[in-house]
Each structure stands twice: as C-alpha cells, then as structure tokens.
Amino acid sequence: MSTAGLRILLAASLLLGSTAFAQPQELRSATVQRGAQLGASHHEGVVEAVRQTLLTAQVAGAVQEITVQVGDSVRAGQVLLRLDARAAEQTASASAAQVRAAQAVEQEAERELARQRQLLEADYISQAAFDRAEARYKAARAEAAALRAAAEASRTQSDFYVLRAPYDGVVSAIPVSLGDMAMPGRPLLTLYDPTALRVSVQVPQAIAASAPAELSARLELAGLDTSVTPRRVQWLPSVDPTTHTVELRLELPAELRVLPGTFARARLNLTGESDRLYIPRTAVLRRAELTAVYVLDAQQRPRLRQVRLGPQQGDQVEVLSGLVAGERVALDPLAAGQLK
Structure with a gap:
C-alpha cells in the first residue's frame, strides 16, 4: 500500500474513533433521585x-312552643323550644310548699330547744327532757333538708321542658311541629357551629x-x-x-x-423527601426475567446493571435495589445497548 493510502486509512480510523467516543456523550440520561415527586x-x-348537636327530649311532653326557624343564628343559652311543663310546674310548686312547711316546723323546734336550754340551766327540767327537745329539732332540720333537696330536683326536672342552645350556632333542622308528642330520646332540633x-x-x-x-x-x-x-x-x-x-x-x-x-x-x-429512589420508567429494560437499566460510568459509557423495582408513580418508578442516589441512567435502553 502506498503512503497516500496509509494516510487515508489513518484519517478514517481517527474519524471513526472520535465518532464512537462522541456518541455516548450525546446519550440522553437522568439522575437517580431520592424522594422524587410522586405527583x-x-x-x-x-x-x-x-360541632353538630342533635338536641333530644329528656322527658315526655307535647311541643308547646318553637321559638326559632331553620336557618336562624342563635346564641348560647337562647331558648329554642318549650314542652308542656304544667304537670312538672305543679309538682315543683307542691314541693316548694312542703319546704316552707318543713322550715316552719324547723324554726319552731329551734325556738323550743332554746327555751328548754334555759330551763335546763335553771334546773327546772331534767336532762332527758332537754335531750328529747334537741332530738325533735334535729329531726325537723333533717326533714326540711330532705324536702329542699326534693324541691331542687323538681325544679331541675322542670328545666328539662325547655331546650336551650349549648353554643352559638345555626339551626339546621327541626323535625317536629307544634303539638307533637316528645318522648325521651326523640330528636327535636339540630344545631351546628358555622365557624x-x-x-x-x-x-x-x-x-x-x-x-x-x-x-x-x-x-x-x-x-x-x-x-x-x-x-x-x-x-x-x-x-x-x-x-x-x-x-x-x-x-x-x-x-x-x-x-x-x-x-x-x-x-x-404527594411530594416530599424520603429514602426512596426513583428513576424514569423509560429507562427500564425488560427482557424475559431480566429487569435492568444502563448506568453511565465516569466516561459516559453505558453499563448494564440488574435492578429490583417497586411500584410505579406516574412517570417515575421506585428502585428497591441496584442503584444509588446520584447515578445517571440512560433514558433509551435500546440506544444505550448499541453503544456499550
């Protein structure tokens, strides 16, 4: 071969060599990311x-008055509904009368005890007579206390016939009408807090x-x-x-x-930093039982590496093993296979 032919052959070899090294640098790639965006x-x-409250009846009684309508804004403690409480009010009045009578007996027993104490100090009565007067006073005081407790219970019972707003809110439902019979546990009104x-x-x-x-x-x-x-x-x-x-x-x-x-x-x-690794799903090469990617080395040459993948999230797929964060993988496995 002549000298001119050798020069042409050498130039062609240099040109092909430079092209072979340039092609891997043009290979599209992506970085293995930690905590990639999940979309x-x-x-x-x-x-x-x-806060939504279903107000129910605690006692039986006919619905006597409804003071609000659906959609009304109410304040805490405002009267919303009344039941017929005439029987409860009469019971409360009778209990109050019994309390007044018991208090009168208690006061009389207290005065009698004071007189008996004076007589005992003057030696006009025996100790036994004074003890009987003291016992009558204590019995009258205990009976008055019991009647006062019963009267208080009657007043509390009468409060059950009036429904009040537990907080500031809006009336959303009133499933009863005037004259309906309310029974314990029956819903009467629904209230919610709009804030x-x-x-x-x-x-x-x-x-x-x-x-x-x-x-x-x-x-x-x-x-x-x-x-x-x-x-x-x-x-x-x-x-x-x-x-x-x-x-x-x-x-x-x-x-x-x-x-x-x-x-x-x-x-x-669903975006956040985590320990999970993600790569684009287009970088994955699947051949029969093989799941792999082409990893670019320091000279940008693709190297086939087997990986184990997790679930796919949009265009990204999780890498369970085989890669570390920061490595670069080829986005076109077929083109990378021809250049390796």
Whole structure:
C-alpha cells in the first residue's frame, strides 16, 4: 500500500474513533433521585360540621312552643323550644310548699330547744327532757333538708321542658311541629357551629401510605371560584376494613362560610423527601426475567446493571435495589445497548 493510502486509512480510523467516543456523550440520561415527586392525587369529599348537636327530649311532653326557624343564628343559652311543663310546674310548686312547711316546723323546734336550754340551766327540767327537745329539732332540720333537696330536683326536672342552645350556632333542622308528642330520646332540633367546618375524604390505603408527613392540600368547594388551603390536615389512625381507605380530615378556615353537605374535591400534593429512589420508567429494560437499566460510568459509557423495582408513580418508578442516589441512567435502553 502506498503512503497516500496509509494516510487515508489513518484519517478514517481517527474519524471513526472520535465518532464512537462522541456518541455516548450525546446519550440522553437522568439522575437517580431520592424522594422524587410522586405527583398529585384528587379525591372527592363532603363538608361537615366539627360541632353538630342533635338536641333530644329528656322527658315526655307535647311541643308547646318553637321559638326559632331553620336557618336562624342563635346564641348560647337562647331558648329554642318549650314542652308542656304544667304537670312538672305543679309538682315543683307542691314541693316548694312542703319546704316552707318543713322550715316552719324547723324554726319552731329551734325556738323550743332554746327555751328548754334555759330551763335546763335553771334546773327546772331534767336532762332527758332537754335531750328529747334537741332530738325533735334535729329531726325537723333533717326533714326540711330532705324536702329542699326534693324541691331542687323538681325544679331541675322542670328545666328539662325547655331546650336551650349549648353554643352559638345555626339551626339546621327541626323535625317536629307544634303539638307533637316528645318522648325521651326523640330528636327535636339540630344545631351546628358555622365557624368550625371540615372536609372529610376517603383516601385509598396505598396512597395514604405514600403521602409525606407534611402533607399539603388544596380544596375546591362547590359554589366557590377559588381553591382553599385547609388550616389543618389530620389522618385518622384507622383503616376501613371494607373499603381499605383512610379518612382524611381537612379543617376549613373559620371565616369561610359554606353549608355542611357541600361537595368538595381535595387535591393532595404527594411530594416530599424520603429514602426512596426513583428513576424514569423509560429507562427500564425488560427482557424475559431480566429487569435492568444502563448506568453511565465516569466516561459516559453505558453499563448494564440488574435492578429490583417497586411500584410505579406516574412517570417515575421506585428502585428497591441496584442503584444509588446520584447515578445517571440512560433514558433509551435500546440506544444505550448499541453503544456499550
């Protein structure tokens, strides 16, 4: 071969060599990330009142007066409903009369005891006579105390015929009408606190397990043009054995005014730092029983490595073993296989 031919062959070899080393550098790759973004999850829920009270009857009686209507705002201690309490009031009046009579007997016994003490000091009566007077006074005092307790119980019983608001709230339901017979345990009125509302959603157990400790969320409520950030997020520490879901409660801001039962949609941002490793699912090469990726070395040359993968989260897949954080993997395993 001539000298010119050798020069041409050498130039071609150098050109091919430079191209072979340049191609691996152009290979698209991605970094193995720790705690990669898991995306967002949407769940439907409903607005409910944190404080909602179902007022029921404690005694039997006809509904005599209803002082509020559904939708009214009431103050704590305000009278909401009255039952017919005439029999209870008469019983209370009779008990009060018995108390007054017992107090009169007690006062007379006390005065008699004072006279008997003076006679005893002057030696006009015996000690036994004074002891009998003292016993009559103590018996009268005990009877008066018992009647006072019975009268107090009667007054307390009469208070059961009047229903009052336990806190500031809004009347949401009145399932009775004037003249209805109220029995112990029968619902008479429903009241809720409009400043303490929350959204309750049922989240699948698998999603709840992958949620970060500091979960951020946004709420979309029917009738509102903008989304709302809950002021507090709480997972209930139990799983529904039927649906395999976990209840998530998201408290609404106190100034927000919505009605219990309103439809809501919660957007959960499942993003957070963790010890889990993630790679793009396009980097995974599957051949029969082999699951592997091409890892780029320091010279950007692809090296096939077997890995064990976990569940997929959107475009990312969890790596259980075979990789460490910071390594780079080829996004096109077929192209990497041709360049190794």
